[in-house]
Amino acid sequence: xxxxxxxxxxxQVDVVIIGGGxxxxxxAAELYRRGIHNLLVIEREKQLGxxxxxxxxxxxxxxxxxxxxxxxxxxQRFIDTxxxxxxPYITDATVLEVTHERQVTAVTREGMRTWxxxxxILTMGCRERTRGAIGIPGExxxxxxxxxxxxxxxxxxxxxxxxxxxxxxSGDIGMIMARRLTLEGAHVKAVFEIQPYPSGLPRNIEQCLxxxxxxxxxxxxxxAIHGNTRLTGVTVSKxxxxxxxxxxxxxxxxxxTLILSVGLIPENELSLDAGVILDERTRGALVDENFxxxxxxxxxxxxxxxxxxLVDFVSIEAESLADSVAKYVIEGSLKPAAISINTDCNxxxxxxxxxxxxxxxxxxxxxxxxxxxxxxxxxxxxxEVAVKKMKKAIPAEMIxxxxxxxKLVSGSDLEVCVEC
Numbered sequence: 001x002x003x004x005x006x007x008x009x010x011x012q013v014d015v016v017i018i019g020g021g022x023x024x025x026x027x028a029a030e031l032y033r034r035g036i037h038n039l040l041v042i043e044r045e046k047q048l049g050x051x052x053x054x055x056x057x058x059x060x061x062x063x064x065x066x067x068x069x070x071x072x073x074x075x076q077r078f079i080d081t082x083x084x085x086x087x088p089y090i091t092d093a094t095v096l097e098v099t100h101e102r103q104v105t106a107v108t109r110e111g112m113r114t115w116x117x118x119x120x121i122l123t124m125g126c127r128e129r130t131r132g133a134i135g136i137p138g139e140x141x142x143x144x145x146x147x148x149x150x151x152x153x154x155x156x157x158x159x160x161x162x163x164x165x166x167x168x169x170s171g172d173i174g175m176i177m178a179r180r181l182t183l184e185g186a187h188v189k190a191v192f193e194i195q196p197y198p199s200g201l202p203r204n205i206e207q208c209l210x211x212x213x214x215x216x217x218x219x220x221x222x223x224a225i226h227g228n229t230r231l232t233g234v235t236v237s238k239x240x241x242x243x244x245x246x247x248x249x250x251x252x253x254x255x256x257t258l259i260l261s262v263g264l265i266p267e268n269e270l271s272l273d274a275g276v277i278l279d280e281r282t283r284g285a286l287v288d289e290n291f292x293x294x295x296x297x298x299x300x301x302x303x304x305x306x307x308x309x310l311v312d313f314v315s316i317e318a319e320s321l322a323d324s325v326a327k328y329v330i331e332g333s334l335k336p337a338a339i340s341i342n343t344d345c346n347x348x349x350x351x352x353x354x355x356x357x358x359x360x361x362x363x364x365x366x367x368x369x370x371x372x373x374x375x376x377x378x379x380x381x382x383x384e385v386a387v388k389k390m391k392k393a394i395p396a397e398m399i400x401x402x403x404x405x406x407k408l409v410s411g412s413d414l415e416v417c418v419e420c
Contacts, residue, residue, distance in 0.1 A: 009114070013116070015329060019122070021051060022311050026315040034326035053072055055176075059203070098271075102118065104117060119328055120297065122268075122305075126264040133265075139227050141230050150259050160184060162186050164186070170216060174191065182212050189255060192220040193217065193220065194243055221245065225258065235251070236251050268285070271298075287299075287353065289337065289361035291352070296333075302314045302318055337356045339356065339357050339413060344415075344417035350416055364399070371392075373391060
């Protein structure tokens, strides 16, 4: 039988948005309001909403909507807007490739499809670090889960994954799952954090751990996993300032489930194929104040750019990006960013990493360690451009403040430092 291969037709659109989570949906809605109607949202899951679909706890929307919402409620507000504006989207579709020329190829339920876009927006979110990423030694039994997987089991599939639980890492999802498991009848023995300070938000420490008498041990790590077919226990040790286990501090904890909440990694495999340059500190793209990457016409926002602690900031960032993308589609180019942003040893990263100096922008950053009564200072050529006073600065909370372009000059980099 002679089968003829059907040539894939390239469809023309103004903007392709990869990812239908909070960033992608916010960007799509704002682009439509800016007059860009020929756009498409591509989502890998069967429904729009991203990770928010399984985040049934409240605390979302306090900044963006000035009201407390659950994750699904927050997502539904944007989904309703997408439906109301009749913005086209495809679910259950996997993007295979994004080229430097902004051509997007995906496998959909109808088969292979390709789009040629004037601009591409990357909003793929992030994934959890696993046991393999942190190299915990020991056996390989069942019962070792990431916090997001445990959350999906319980909130999406109504399946109880654990009875006796130990949690490694004080990330927000891990602490939220400590509360959720406790409410459903499991016994959470403790949360262990390898850093000397918590990595999650203070409100989650209070509401999820302290309110339920779940102990949090700082400067502790898991040094062995035990069990043949099912997890039977873990060995926990104190660690020194170099995160090395201290001999003689080992303690055994019997459990049937170990939940890992040890950080998130932006999903940037597609970005690399498109020629996007990544920042080794954020593991997201290097961008300017327009959220444009090193690949012209390709933009990034949300957790694929840098991991946020609040989804409200994800949506706000994506809406700011949409303004720049609309301008790029209409005018065909944006001002080049020639001013780099450098940091001192107390700051983990900044976004953006470079600016043009032509427009006001929001600087997002995180400090590397907890500090009190300090100032975040932005200088150019020795002169103060902006200052933000902080009574308390912690790595878990992203710091954002607006930088006016009126004080900026071309030809000189910006320096960001912490003064205590």
